[in-house]
Amino acid sequence: MDLDEEVVYQVTKAIWEHVDELHEAAAWMKDTVSLENALELIPMRLHPGAERYYREIGMAIP
Numbered sequence: 001m002d003l004d005e006e007v008v009y010q011v012t013k014a015i016w017e018h019v020d021e022l023h024e025a026a027a028w029m030k031d032t033v034s035l036e037n038a039l040e041l042i043p044m045r046l047h048p049g050a051e052r053y054y055r056e057i058g059m060a061i062p
Contacts, residue, residue, distance in 0.1 A: 008049025016053070035059070 015022070016035060023030040033041070039054065039062060046054070051061055 005049040012053040
């Protein structure tokens with residue numbers, strides 16, 4: 001399935017801009033989901049839209 005780059009960019013951005021709300025809704029995520037380990041949790045190549053977001057915020061893409 002091909003997803004539009006802009007859609008994936010916007011979804012990725014929304015997730016990280018609202019990660020505190022996700023942590024409130026699912027407390028278990030607080031210990032596992034953070035920007036610091038975001039790229040470690042993804043065992044495959046990033047979608048170009050997600051990669052664009054991470055680069056924009058200054059993360060190094062392995």
